[in-house]
Amino acid sequence: MMIVPSYSSANFLIISTHYKDPNEEVSIQKESREQRAESREKKKKKKLRRMGGAGGVAVVVVILILSEWTRGGNAAQHVVGGSQGWDVSADLTTWASSHTFKVGDQLEFKYTVGLHSVVELGSESEYKNCNIGNAVTTMNGGKDMVKLSKVGTRYFVCGTPGHCAQGMKLKVNTLAASVASANTTDSSSSSSSSSTLKSYYVYLVLTMLLVVSITINFSSYSK
Ligand SMILES: [Cu+2]
Known part of the structure; x- marks a missing residue:
């Protein structure tokens, strides 16, 4: 699309009005129409530039969300x-022996x-003797979640x-998150096996967003 630079058309309008030739009336009208079209174009450009800015903000927000998501992706939920x-x-x-538990993981107790x-107990001896008289916590919801928040x-x-x-008892040894991530023996915790796939998707989405934002910015400046 051809756009007349704004300053030349403004000059033209000034010159035309100075001469006040009735023959020029038509050309003034024509010019002002062009000017209107031009200002519309300018507004469009401005809008596109703003969209480009918004695109940049959106990219940053998505990066933050995704990085949070991948970081959380190391935590597993064990049924x-x-x-x-x-x-x-x-x-x-x-x-229990076939699972690796690390800080940030969750246990899910599913039952009728x-x-x-x-019942969570505070010591090895209470656990061994099934002594629940001094329980740390008792849950009975049928779908109880326990977060393993520390080593x-x-x-x-x-x-x-x-x-x-x-034998309805469970002893869980929670490892540090960094130690456990090097330990890849935990095959049944869903998220650890899909973390590679997750990061692949993250890069795919980021690349797409980058291309979109570059395209928007480029088109707004080239017009
Ligand atoms: Cu029971």
């Missing part, structure tokens, strides 16, 4: 007991409400009489 869930039938010792409960060992047993003695 205690796997498909069996938090149950007497589950082999919780085997389940009323049938079981989750160390935590003990969970079922509060239903007899269940702990039957």
Whole structure:
């Protein structure tokens, strides 16, 4: 699209009005129409430039969200007991030994409400003896979430009489997040295996956004 530079058309208008030739009337009208078209074009440019700026802001916001997402992607959610869930039938010792627990991970205790409960104990001896008299916490929601917020060992047993003695107990050893991420033996925690895929998507999205924002900026300046 051809655009007459603003200063020349403004000069033309001044000159035309100075002469006040009736023959020039038509050309003045024509010129002012051109001017109007021009100012519309300017507004459009301004708008596009603003859109380019907004695009830049959007890119920054998305980068922040995605970096948060990938950082969170290292944390896993472990459904205690796997498909069996938090149950007497589950082999919780085997389940625990086949999982790597790290700071930031979550345990999910899934069970039938009323049938079981989750009792956290404060010591190894209480855990060994199924002594729930001095419990740290008791949960009975049927879908209880426990966040492993620091390094160390935590003990969970079922509060239903007899269940702990039957093996319904779980000892979780939480490792530091950096140590655990080097440990790739945890195959069943969903997020650790998909973190590579996640970062691939992040780069894909970022590249797309970059191209879009560059295109918007470029088109706004080239017009
Ligand atoms: Cu139980």
